Amino acid sequence: DAKTTQPPSMDCAEGRAANLPCNHSTISGNEYVYWYRQIHSQGPQYIIHGLKNNETNEMASLIITEDRKSSTLILPHATLRDTAVYYCIALYSGGGADGLTFGKGTHLIIQP
C-alpha cells in the first residue's frame, strides 16, 4: 500500500470547515484513498473513500487532485465532537493479505 503523509496536528474553529490534507504521491491506479478517524478511547471509524472523483457523504467530502497525488478531507461545519485523529490511507481495492497500515494521522482539535 502507498505511503501517505499528513500534518501531525491542526486546529479549527467550531462551525467552520475543517480541511485536512493528505499527500500520497506514490499511489497507484488501483489504490483507493480512505479516511478513518479515531476519537479518544474508541476504535477507528470509517469516514469516506474515493478513487478519482470527489465524493461526499453525510459525514464529509473528499477532494482528490486530478493527478491523485494528494487529497483533502473536508468537514463542512466542524463541531467539538469532531476532535479526533484523522487517518488517510491508500488501499489496493482488490483486497488481499495485507492489512490496513495506519500512520500517526492528523490530530484535529476543534476550538470552541
Add this chain to the structure above:
Amino acid sequence: GAGVSQSPSNKVTEKGKDVELRCDPISGHTALYWYRQSLGQGLEFLIYFQGNSAPDKSGLPSDRFSAERTGGSVSTLTIQRTQQEDSAVYLCASSSPGGLRNTIYFGEGSWLTVV
C-alpha cells in the same frame, strides 16, 4: 450484535502471565484483522484472516503472540509470557465479503496493562 464485539474491555495482568483477548466480528464478515495501538502511537497491524485462507501473520511482533479464528467467526489473540511493552489497546476489525474494504468496522478494543 450489530458491531464488532471485543472482550475483555480492560485487562490488568502480571508480567509473565498469559492473556487471551476475544473478538466477535460482525456476522457474515469473512475478513478479520487484529491491530495494536500503544499510547500515542498509530495502529500496528498484527494479523489478518480471510475466509479459509491461511492467515497473514506478518505483523505479529514475536512468537509469544498467536491468534486463531475458529469456524470462520470468533477470533482469539493470545499473548504468552506477557511483558510490560505488551501494554496497549488491541483492536479487532472485520469487513464484508468482496474486494472493497470500505465496510471495515472496528471494535472498541481491549485495553491491556501488564504490571
